[in-house]
């Protein structure tokens with residue numbers, strides 16, 4: 170490889186675990202340490218597909234459950250050329266949700282197997298590290314009310330949490346579970362330590378393929 174590639178680092182977790190705050194802090198910390206780093210978010214609501222997803226989440230439209238699942242996946246696939254280009258140029262990507270949210274959220278609906286839900290995302294760029302921000306439903310409840318979007322109820326979030334627990338058992342993915350009940354700075358320190366290790370290790374390795 171001509172230049173050292175960037176790492177693909179994903180943050181996952183249930184609602185209110187602090188993913189978005191921690192993604193932003195991690196990008197800043199990597200940049201301050203002299204590394205190129207950028208934030209990406211899924212769903213990316215700016216594309217044509219992303220706008221369909223956004224309207225669905227905001228309950229402005231209804232979509233059939235399989236259909237919306239495939240749109241979430243297509244919304245990742247449409248970003249793959251850009252992701253690969255950035256990684257190959259040496260930029261580390263910090264990603265707020267990825268295929269794991271895709272599989273966990275849809276398989277929490279009745280009639281969906283985890284296996285079916287994972288299929289459309291097989292072969293996506295494989296994260297070098299997936300940080301799971303662990304927060305119990307009780308602790309999440311202490312952080313305030315749920316929002317108004319689809320999926321933001323405590324019963325659904327509990328089902329999602331169980332699906333994440335199944336996904337974390339997969340040894341083909343480099344999961345690190347982070348205790349998100351700590352204060353923001355302690356969580357940030359844990360995340361930064363794992364991420365710097367990963368950035369150093371990934372730079373000479375090829376980009377892998379997820380779930381393949």
Ligand code: 2DT
Nearest residue numbers: 211212241266267270271274275320
């Ligand atoms: P936020 O924008 O607040 O993160 O909410 N979701 C996300 C899915 O159902 N499938 C997916 O593939 C992804 C990436 C999780 C986005 C909501 O969309 C759900 C919460």
